[in-house]
Amino acid sequence: MTRGRLFGRLYRSYLLAAAAAVGATIVIAAQAVSRFLADRTALQLETFAKLVGPRFETALLYDREQARTLCDSLGKVLGTRLTVILPDGAVVGDSEHDPLTMESHADRPEVKAALAGKVGRCLRYSFTLQKELLYVAVPVLRQGKVIGVVRVAMPARTLGEALRPVRRELAFAGLVLMVILAGISFIVARRISLPIERMKSAAQDFAVGRLGARLIPEGPEELRLLAESLNVMASQLDARIRELSEERRRVEAILSSxxxxxxxxxxxxxxxxxxxxxxxxxxxxxxxxxxxxxxxxxxxxxxxxxxxxxxxxxxxxxxxxxxxxxxxxxxxxxxxxxxxxxxxxxxxxxxxxVTELRRLERIRRDFVANVAHELRTPITSILGFVETLLESGTSDESTRRRFLEVVRKQSERLRAIVDDLLLLARVEAQQEARQIRLEPTKLRQVLEDAMEICAPAAADKKIQVELECEPGLVAEANPPLLTQAVVNLLDNAIKYSEPGGTVRLLATRGRTSVAIRVEDQGCGIPEEHLARIFERFYRVDKSRSRQLGGTGLGLSIVKHIAEAHRGRVTVESRVGAGSVFTILLPIPSPGPPAGHTAADAA
The missing domain is CATH 3.30.450.20 (PAS domain)
Structure with a gap:
């Protein structure tokens, strides 16, 4: 089957049906008119025959030459072919042909009917005149007996000529009717196809995801119901696709996060x-x-x-x-x-x-091992000297004093380790809970406090601590914690500097931060150790660090205090040239009020 638009197929189908109906109607009407005209013509011919039949009674019985003459004259008057036939079929008169040359008409159908006393009718071809004629024959009766037959004939062409105007009128009427039916077919086909074409367009929109389109229910009841069903389906699909899309977005957001x-x-x-x-x-x-x-x-x-x-x-x-x-x-x-x-x-x-987790586990194991080691060393020393005093029972006062002095020093070292651990734990806890309060602080006072705390250690080694800081320099800080961080840096600088040296303590303001630097002229730190010096219990030179009384937690405390201030600590060092430790603090913002926490400013 050929494919095409629904409208074209419907229109052609309706047009063919209308053409067939109009053609059949014209044919039937033409045939009816033809039969009617033939019947009316035959009736006229029968009337003519009956009218002239009595005039041939005498001629048929007594004077056949008179019948011939009368036949010629009446045929001309009637304008038709007139034939008179005897009961034996012999032709005694014919208005258009010589009866002497004509054969017997006893076998003609219309003549047979007339000889039987009936009116005979027949439309057939005349071999005598070489054309088709309509024949009507009536019997001529005398005292109830058929004494002859009068036959009247008219050419069939005359009937056709009479039918030609009727056929033209029928053809014109059929053409007008065809035009009307073509218009009606166009309207009906359009009315049926248009909603279907709209449904097709809507279905194509639905197929590519444009589910917001809606159909107007129109046309026959079935098409209206179909349009409503498509609208419901589109609404349900749209809602379902939206749900799936939203669910997919949620899943993608979850997976991405x-x-x-x-x-x-x-x-x-x-x-x-x-x-x-x-x-x-x-x-x-x-x-x-x-x-x-x-x-x-x-x-x-x-x-x-x-x-x-x-x-x-x-x-x-x-x-x-x-x-x-x-x-x-x-x-x-x-x-x-x-x-x-x-x-x-x-x-x-x-x-x-789990890289970070495993690293933290390693750090935890190292921390536990380092804490155990750092605590075991002074405890072992204390136990050793106490046991020696108890077991020896010496009465030498100088020996006892020397032993007790070692116990005191190890106890102080043990207390320093515990104090640093507690301080580090407190800073970490407050940092995680965002409870460290920051306030605008004049840094010169903080630095002077740190210098005062470290002054005895500097004086013991005759080290000069130089301070450079503008009196009005302010940073957001927690004064006790920041003082502790500076003390730790100063203490390290003094410990690792040669006697008679100089340590510089500087505070400057940059574009985005305030820097507190501690510069020494000590032994310096090898480059391979710089990345780890802020780890807990990490020492560059363990023997020297213990000899100087360090706990291994000072720089780790500095790092956590700097981070608690939303800052950081850096180090620059070169072996034999000294080290520079820098605490970078953010510049105070005018927004939060005095006494806010690190969480408030974050």
Whole structure:
């Protein structure tokens, strides 16, 4: 079947049906008119025949030459062919042909009927005149007996000529009717096809996602119901797609905000979902999914875990090192995805970066070990000297005093370690709880307080501490904590400087921060140790540090106090040339009132 627009197909169908109906009507009407005209003509001919029939009675019985003459004269008057036939079929008169040359008409149908006493009618071809004629024959009766037949004939062409105007009128009427029916067919086809075409356009809009389009119910009842059903379907689809889109956005937002990496693979191993954290952990650029895990990340350990969970159908948990840099430690938790019938159709891999966790665990273990070691050394020394005093029972006052002095010094060292641990824990706790109160503070007073605390140690080594700070320089600070940080830096500078040296304490204002610097001319720090000197209990020279009475926590305390002030601490050092420690504090903002916490300013 040829394809085309619905309107064209409907219109052509209606037009063909209308043409067939009009043609059939014209044919039937023409045939009816033809029969009517033939019947009326035959009736006229019958009337003519009956009128002239009695005039041939005498001629038929007594004078056949008279019948011939009378036939010629009456035929001319009537304008038709007139034939007189005897009961034996012999023709005695004919208005258009010589009866002597004519054969017997006893076998003519109309003559047979007339000889039987009936009126005979027949439309047939005349071999005598070589044309088609309408014949009507009536019997001539005398005393109830047929004494002859009078036959009247008219050419069929005369009937056709009479029908020609009627046929023209019928054709014109059919043409007018066809035009009217063509218009009606156009309107009906348009009325049916237009709503369907609108439904088609709406369906195309629905197919490409434009579900806001709506149909106007029009046309027949069935089409109106169909349009309403399509509108309901579009509304439901739109609502469902919106729900799915919103749900997808929520899932994507959740996956994007997760710290853990998520990788979902199909049963054949191809990746169909991967969140940003997974790309970041594996050191990959964002790319289209659909490739296998091996093609995307080229990490054999990760691929092996995915293959194992797909083949075994059991959850797997394992730690691996990422291959891009080898320094990232990842914990992989993989679980299979089962279909409704229990078949493994995929797997989900959750990647957790445990590098920092493992580092913190190592730091915790090192811290516990260092604390235990730092505490065990003075405790062991104290126990040793106390046991010696108890067991020896010496009465030498100088020996006892010397032993007790060692116990006192180790006890002070032990107390210093405990005090520093408590201070560090308190700073960390307050920092995490955002409870450290910051207020605009004049830095010169803080620095002078720190210098006063460290003055005895500086005087013992004849070290001169030089202060450079503008009297009006202000920073947001917690004075006791900031004083403690400066004291720790000054104390270290004095300890590691040669006697008679100089330590400089400076405070300056920059464009975005206030810097407090402590400069010494001591032994300096090797470059390989600079990255770790702010760790707890880390010492560059352990023997010298213990000899000088250090706890190994001073710089760690400085770091945490600087961070509690929303700042940071840096170090520059060169072996044999001294060191420069700098605390950078943000410039006070005019917004928060005096006495706000670090959380308020954050």
């Amino acid at each position: 997760m710290e853990e990496g998520i990788i979902a693979v199909e049963g054949q191993g191809s990746v169909f979902l991967m969140n940003p954290a997974a790309y970041r952990m594996l050191g990959m650029e964002r790319t289209e999914t659909g490739k296998t895990l091996g093609e995307l990340c080229r990490d054999p350990d990760l691929c092996r875990i995915a293959e194992d969970v797909l083949s075994a159908g059991q959850p797997i948990s394992q730690e691996i090192r990422s291959k891009p840099d080898g320094g990232r430690l990842l914990r992989i938790r993989a679980a299979p995805i089962h279909s409704e019938v229990g078949q493994v159709v995929g797997a989900v891999l959750v990647l957790e970066d």
